[in-house]
Amino acid sequence: MFLINCPYCGERDQSEFSCGGEAHIVRPKQPTELSDDQWAEYLFMRKNIKGIQFERWNHAHGCRKWFNMVRDTSNDKIYAVYKMGEKSPIE
Amino acid sequence: MMKNKYSIFSLIKNAFSQHENWKQAWGDPEPKKEYEAIIIGGGGHGLATAYYLAKKHNMRNIAVLEKGWIGGGNTGRNTTIIRSNYLWDASAGLYDHALKIWENLSQELNYNIMFSQRGVMNLAHNLQDVRDLKRRTHANRLNGIDAVWLNTNQVKEFCPIINTSPDIRYPVLGGTLQRRAGTARHDAVAWGYARGADEMGVDIIQNCEVKGIKRNRDQVEGVETSKGFIKTKKIGVVAAGHSSVIANMAGLKLPLESKPLQALVSEPVKPIIDTVVMSNAVHAYVSQSDKGELVIGAGTDAYVSYTQRGSHDVVEGTLKAILELYPIFSRMKMLRQWGGIVDICPDASPIISKTNIKGLYFNCGWGTGGFKATPGSGDLFAHTIANDEPHKLNAAFNLNRFVSGDLVDEHGAAAVAH
Numbered sequence: 001m002f003l004i005n006c007p008y009c010g011e012r013d014q015s016e017f018s019c020g021g022e023a024h025i026v027r028p029k030q031p032t033e034l035s036d037d038q039w040a041e042y043l044f045m046r047k048n049i050k051g052i053q054f055e056r057w058n059h060a061h062g063c064r065k066w067f068n069m070v071r072d073t074s075n076d077k078i079y080a081v082y083k084m085g086e087k088s089p090i091e
Numbered sequence: 092m093m094k095n096k097y098s099i100f101s102l103i104k105n106a107f108s109q110h111e112n113w114k115q116a117w118g119d120p121e122p123k124k125e126y127e128a129i130i131i132g133g134g135g136h137g138l139a140t141a142y143y144l145a146k147k148h149n150m151r152n153i154a155v156l157e158k159g160w161i162g163g164g165n166t167g168r169n170t171t172i173i174r175s176n177y178l179w180d181a182s183a184g185l186y187d188h189a190l191k192i193w194e195n196l197s198q199e200l201n202y203n204i205m206f207s208q209r210g211v212m213n214l215a216h217n218l219q220d221v222r223d224l225k226r227r228t229h230a231n232r233l234n235g236i237d238a239v240w241l242n243t244n245q246v247k248e249f250c251p252i253i254n255t256s257p258d259i260r261y262p263v264l265g266g267t268l269q270r271r272a273g274t275a276r277h278d279a280v281a282w283g284y285a286r287g288a289d290e291m292g293v294d295i296i297q298n299c300e301v302k303g304i305k306r307n308r309d310q311v312e313g314v315e316t317s318k319g320f321i322k323t324k325k326i327g328v329v330a331a332g333h334s335s336v337i338a339n340m341a342g343l344k345l346p347l348e349s350k351p352l353q354a355l356v357s358e359p360v361k362p363i364i365d366t367v368v369m370s371n372a373v374h375a376y377v378s379q380s381d382k383g384e385l386v387i388g389a390g391t392d393a394y395v396s397y398t399q400r401g402s403h404d405v406v407e408g409t410l411k412a413i414l415e416l417y418p419i420f421s422r423m424k425m426l427r428q429w430g431g432i433v434d435i436c437p438d439a440s441p442i443i444s445k446t447n448i449k450g451l452y453f454n455c456g457w458g459t460g461g462f463k464a465t466p467g468s469g470d471l472f473a474h475t476i477a478n479d480e481p482h483k484l485n486a487a488f489n490l491n492r493f494v495s496g497d498l499v500d501e502h503g504a505a506a507v508a509h
Contacts, residue, residue, distance in 0.1 A: 001402035015404040019394035021348070040494040044346035044437050048335035050397045073349075074397045 002076050007083050008063045020056035022046050023068045050074050054088065097201050116282065117289035122296050122318050126154045128325035128476060129314060131301050131337060133157025134166040135277070136454055136461065137329035138284035138295070139469020140476070145291035147470070148477035153293050156316060158300035162281030165331050165461065168431035170354050170376065170388040172367055173463040174211040174272035176231050176238050181487035181499045182440060183234040188484050189467025190271060196466055202283030204275045205381065209366050211272035212241070212249060214416075216261040216372040224267045231269070241266050250368055252419050259415050261373050274367060274378055280465055304341040304451070311341070311450040327452045327476050332397065332432025334455035341451055346437055346493045350391040351430035352459050353401035353409075357423045359383030364417075373412035384426065387413060391433065391459060401430040433458050438492075440499035443472050443485040452476050453490065 005011045028034050028042055047053070053073050058066050070080040070090050080089045095101065095114050105113055128144060130137045133155045144150040155161075173193055175186035197204050215221045224240070231238035246266045247255045255263045285295055296318070303315035304326065313322040328337045332349045359382050369376035369388075376388045389409035392402050406428060414421055436442065436456035441464070443454050454472040457464065471485040481489060487499055 001404065014402065021395075036494045036496075040346075041344075044493040045344040046335075046346065046348055047339075047344065048347050048349055048395060048434075049339075050333070050336050050349075053395060055395070073395050076396055076398055 002078065004057065004069070004078065005081050006059045006062060006065075007067050007081055008065050009059060012059070012062060016059060016061040017057050018060040020058055020066065023054040023056045052079065052090075097203075116286040117295050120294045120296060122154060122156075122294065122299065122316070122321050123152075125313075125322035126294075127152040127323070128327065129153065129321060129323045130155045130327045130329060131314070132164075132329035132331065133161040133281075133285075133295060133297065134164050134329065134331060135162065135280045135284065135465040136166075136331075136457075136468045136472070137327075138162075138281055138288055139465055140327055140329060140454065140472045141293045141295075141469075142284045142288040142291075143470045143473035144477060145288055145293050148473060150477060151292040154321070155288070155293060155295045156299045156301055156314070156321075157295070157297045158317075160297050161285050161295060162278055165431040165433065166277055166281045166465075168354065168429055169277055169462040170378065170386050171274045171277045171380075171462060172211060172272075172369075172376070172378065172388075172460075173206075173275055174269050174367075175236055175463070176211070176213070176227060176267065176269045176272065177501060178227050178230050179499055179501060180234060182501055183231065183236055184484050185441075185467060185471070185488065186464055187234070187236050188471070189464045192466035192470065193275065194271075196275075196280075196283070200283040200287050202279060202286060204279040204283055206273065206275040208271055208273040209378075210249075210268055210270045211367040211369065212246065212266050212268045214246065214253075214266040214368065214370040214372075215264045216370065217264065220372055221264050224265070228267050237269055237271050239268050239270075241268055250364065250366055252364060252417055253368065254416055254418055261412075261415070263416075272367070276381075277462060284469070301337060301340070304337070306341060306448060306451075309447070309449050311448060323450075325450045325452070325476055327454065327472060329454045329472070331455065331457065331461070332434050334434050334453060338453070341446075341448060343446060343448065343451075345442070345453070345455065345490075347434040347456055348395050349397060349432050349434050350394065351396050351398060351401040352391045352433045353389040353405055353428060353430045355387050355389065355406060355425050355428040356380070357385040357387070357420075358426050360385070360423070363419070368416075370412065370416065373416070375409050375412035375416060377413060377417070385420065385423065391435070397432050399430050399432060433461075435459070437502075438498040438500045439502040441468070441488055442490055443468065443475060444481065444489040444491075445475065445479065446490060
């Protein structure tokens with residue numbers, strides 16, 4: 001449990017948000033040309049990192065907008081929050 | 092066969108020396124230079140794997156590496172529920188295989204794991220629940236697993252403290268009961284398997300963290316650990332919530348997400364609930380330990396985290412549901428709350444599988460319900476490692492199902508949806 005600084009609404013309780021999992025997984029441009037392995041990679045395989053992870057969040061019980069977050073999954077410390085389409089301030 | 096068989100006579104004999112001369116149940120060896128196989132993770136599943144590798148496949152030169160102490164992870168952090176009433180054939184086969192081993196495990200290990208077939212009841216709170224659970228009882232019985240449907244009055248009769256009033260928010264419309272299901276003492280399972288494995292020559296190495304996996308192209312060569320490099324040609328990874336961390340060391344990605352799952356126990360009270368009651372719709376399950384504590388399972392946080400603590404709102408939601416179903420618990424004080432990191436597959440079924448790296452095997456993805464499968468999981472994983480081929484009972488639980496699309500989708504069918 002932690003506070004999240006929504007880029008649109010400001011700091012709110014984490015229970016207002018829902019997590020959309022790993023960020024920057026790009027939907028394949030030509031799905032018809034994908035092999036089964038590539039589909040599996042896109043749909044199911046996840047880095048599931050213990051440490052700094054990039055992920056998508058949605059302010060479900062607030063503005064309902066999606067945004068990205070950089071969070072350390074080993075201690076839940078948040079390093080950056082940035083809007084969809086923006087470049088991460090942290091590499 | 093046992094070096095120090097536990098019995099009524101050994102108990103009496105040791106009573107005369109004030110119980111000060113009991114022998115250590117397992118050793119504390121330093122790692123050798125090389126093993127035939129190495130198991131990463133000294134929880135119930137890992138220790139069971141080592142036990143069956145030694146017992147059924149005659150692999151004695153093996154080691155279990157545990158970064159903390161054995162049974163100190165999720166084995167010691169779960170709600171100890173054992174059942175096999177799963178919907179799909181593959182799951183039914185897997186979990187009932189485990190349940191059959193549980194039924195004789197205390198005798199086999201010569202270690203009292205306190206297995207108690209007190210029954211597990213799953214409640215239905217809406218029409219869809221009723222349909223799903225009835226379907227599940229039929230599926231169970233076709234697979235030879237005992238299951239009965241109870242109406243509301245029968246639920247009340249079986250567990251009188253449940254509030255079956257029709258005017259609560261989610262009224263009880265009935266439930267299913269598996270009488271062969273129940274609970275076991277989680278620590279004893281780890282200790283019993285450790286003692287059994289140790290007796291057959293398995294090295295159980297605690298405080299030994301794996302730092303890297305060495306591979307030569309597509310064949311594993313050994314593991315880097317906090318106690319130095321250890322050579323081996325076969326590695327079985329049974330690291331639960333940290334499976335992805337180990338996979339990353341070998342350059343693999345797994346279809347897993349690790350999340351904290353919470354549970355809590357109350358202060359001990361006199362016997363009040365003599366079964367296990369689970370409810371999917373309101374997400375609450377409860378049983379009573381032999382010490383008298385209520386053991387309550389909560390949900391997972393909905394985001395990846397390795398913090399071994401969970402959010403307060405998750406516990407709050409579970410306790411609200413518990414109080415509506417059991418008003419009698421309203422003055423209970425909760426004694427302890429904890430979180431364990433569980434690795435969840437997209438289809439909520441486990442992976443017991445080879446990988447495309449030769450000699451590297453994974454037993455993971457048990458998500459929120461791995462304890463019940465401990466003996467079966469160890470047995471089948473040992474078979475997979477020893478023969479480099481899955482047993483027919485775990486063939487469906489391979490890694491390739493995420494490529495082929497042949498999932499074992501228990502997510503919609505689980506007793507408690509996390």
